[in-house]
Amino acid sequence: MMEFVEHRQVMVLGGGPAGFTAALYTARADLKPLLVTGMTLYGQASQTHLIENFPGFPKGVGGTELGQLIEEQARHFGAEVVFDxxxxxxxxxxxxxxxxxxxxxxxxxxxxxxxADSRRLDVPGEREFTGKGVSFCATCDGWFFKDKDIHIVGGGDSALEEALFLTRFARSVTIIHRRDALRAGAILENRARNNPKVKFLWNAVVKEILGSEKIEELLVEDTVTGEQKRISTEGVFVSIGHNPNTTLFEGQLKITPAGTLDVDRQLQTSVEGVFAAGEIADPYFKQVVTSAGMGAAAAISATKYLENLEK
Ligand SMILES: Cc1cc2nc3c(=O)[nH]c(=O)nc-3n(C[C@H](O)[C@H](O)[C@H](O)COP(=O)(O)OP(=O)(O)OC[C@H]3O[C@@H](n4cnc5c(N)ncnc54)[C@H](O)[C@@H]3O)c2cc1C
Structure with a gap:
């Protein structure tokens, strides 16, 4: 039988930017929060060696380093962290x-x-070249692909939005899609089709990502003929969806059609006293700074909720 451990006023579930910021704010409210990190200490941010768009770091900051700094700050005010x-x-x-x-x-x-976890292609080379030409976030990494010929895998709204965003930097952006028609909305599709930098590779799936120091080629297979060929690339963005980690809450909390936890303006979920922040509750922005901001906001709401409980 599982042993009873203890009671807490507030617990923060998750140790990414949102979680550690929520811990910092609730610690400064003297609520002695307990943060549970999960398997990925510092969250998705830990997968990138340089974050250039978090304010206050003009030369950028490593994802793990940023996580460590927020943790130190949260602990300084009394947050406890458990690796579980x-x-x-x-x-x-x-x-x-x-x-x-x-x-x-x-x-x-x-x-x-x-x-949340970005859906992966699960092909050889994907893990090896992540950060060396393979990316899951155009907003984060587009800048690194100035004047390069790159590819993006996907055929939905986000893939097209990311492809159009990437045309600001890249020389060309080829959209690789498994079918011969997109799943995106008509306006986005027209914008993409009319953009001279955007090209399409229809009925194709990536089977392998190849290179030496960095990415060099993609092995693609024609989904109709089965024929395989190698194509040169200087970068590939994987935009095939996002899985918010909501499984534990199914049947207990309301979930939006986008798959995120449903929250109100105060970031309260469908159950009073349960708040959510960061990518588990955000299908749009998906950044370190926005997730941290939501963590702060949810912590302020949680503090007010607990104050009202005491009255
Ligand atoms: C490769 C890569 C590069 C990126 N680069 C940038 C960038 O340059 N700039 C930028 O702004 N954004 C970047 N992002 C996006 C950014 O990392 C995310 O938006 C941000 O980390 C989301 O923060 P979060 O706290 O909501 O969730 P996450 O970072 O996803 O953290 C979730 C936390 O929950 C924990 N958890 C999950 N399940 C459980 C469980 N059952 N029990 C307890 N804990 C659990 C995990 O261990 C993790 O600690 C990048 C993302 C990736 C993948």
Missing amino acids: VVTSVNLEQRPFEVCLSSGKYTADCLIICMG
């Missing part, structure tokens, strides 16, 4: 119940910051 994974929650009882692999906690208030 949330395995289940019960939001029907008060206080809420949170099970980790090491034990059980109860909490008056929760801030869920469990982020």
Whole structure:
């Protein structure tokens, strides 16, 4: 049987930019938050060696380094951090119940910051060349592809938006799509088709990413004929979707059609006292600074909620 550990006023679930910022704010409100990191300490940001668009760092900052700095700041004000994974929650009882692999906690208030995972192609070379030509975020990395001939995999709205954004930097952007028609809206499609920098490679899937120090070629397969060929590239953006980590909350919290936790303007979910911040609740912005900002906002809402509970 799982051992009871302890009760907390507030628990922060997730150790990315949103989670550590929520921990910082609730710690400064003297709520002694407990943050559960999950498997990826510092979240997706830890996968990139240089973040150039987080304010206050004119020369950029490493993703892990930024995470460490926010953690240090949160701990300084009394946040506690536990390296464990949330395995289940019960939001029907008060206080809420949170099970980790090491034990059980109860909490008056929760801030869920469990982020999202970009869908991967799962082909050889993808992991090896991530950060060396393979990217999952045009806003983050577009700048690095000035005057390059690059590719983007996907056929939905986000893929087209990212392709159009990338034309600001790249010499050409070829959209690789598994079918012969896009899934994106008509306006975006027209914009892409009319942009002289955008090209299309229809009925094609990437089977392998090849290179030496950095990416050089893609092995693509024709989905109709099965024929394979190698094409040169200087970069590939994977834009085939995002999976917010909401599985634990299915049936307990309302989820939007985009797959994120449904939150109101105060970042409260469909259950009073349960707040959410960062990519688990944000289908649009998906940045370190916006996730951290949501973490701060959710923590302010959580603090007000707890103040009202005490009255
Ligand atoms: C390769 C890459 C490069 C990027 N570059 C940039 C950039 O240059 N600039 C920029 O602004 N953005 C960048 N981003 C996007 C940015 O990293 C994300 O928007 C941001 O990290 C989202 O923060 P988050 O806290 O909402 O979630 P995440 O960073 O996704 O963190 C989620 C946290 O939840 C934890 N978690 C998940 N499941 C559980 C569980 N069951 N129990 C407990 N904890 C759990 C994870 O361990 C993790 O700590 C990049 C993303 C990637 C993938």
